[in-house]
Amino acid sequence: FLCWATMGFLWERRWALACAGMVVFVAALILMEDDRPPMEVPRGKRPFHPTASWQEVEPDHICPAGLEFRMDMETGRNFARLSS
Numbered sequence: 001f002l003c004w005a006t007m008g009f010l011w012e013r014r015w016a017l018a019c020a021g022m023v024v025f026v027a028a029l030i031l032m033e034d035d036r037p038p039m040e041v042p043r044g045k046r047p048f049h050p051t052a053s054w055q056e057v058e059p060d061h062i063c064p065a066g067l068e069f070r071m072d073m074e075t076g077r078n079f080a081r082l083s084s
Contacts, residue, residue, distance in 0.1 A: 041062055044060065057069070
């Protein structure tokens with residue numbers, strides 16, 4: 001009897017932890033929503049839209065904060081991607 005009671009308690013505890021984890025996950029998603037207005041771009045410039053892969057940054061791009069940058073020393077071209 002003790003074994004079945006213990007298994008039932010552990011199952012309920014595992015279920016409660018899974019539900020709590022899901023609540024934390026959903027709360028994190030809600031907090032990650034970006035409610036800021038879009039970045040204003042000066043005339044003659046255009047926004048850079050980063051992805052997880054390296055993309056060339058043109059001279060007329062305006063880059064958001066928090067990116068990784070690299071420069072090709074042979075060509076002088078700049079690249080950026082989302083920080084991992």
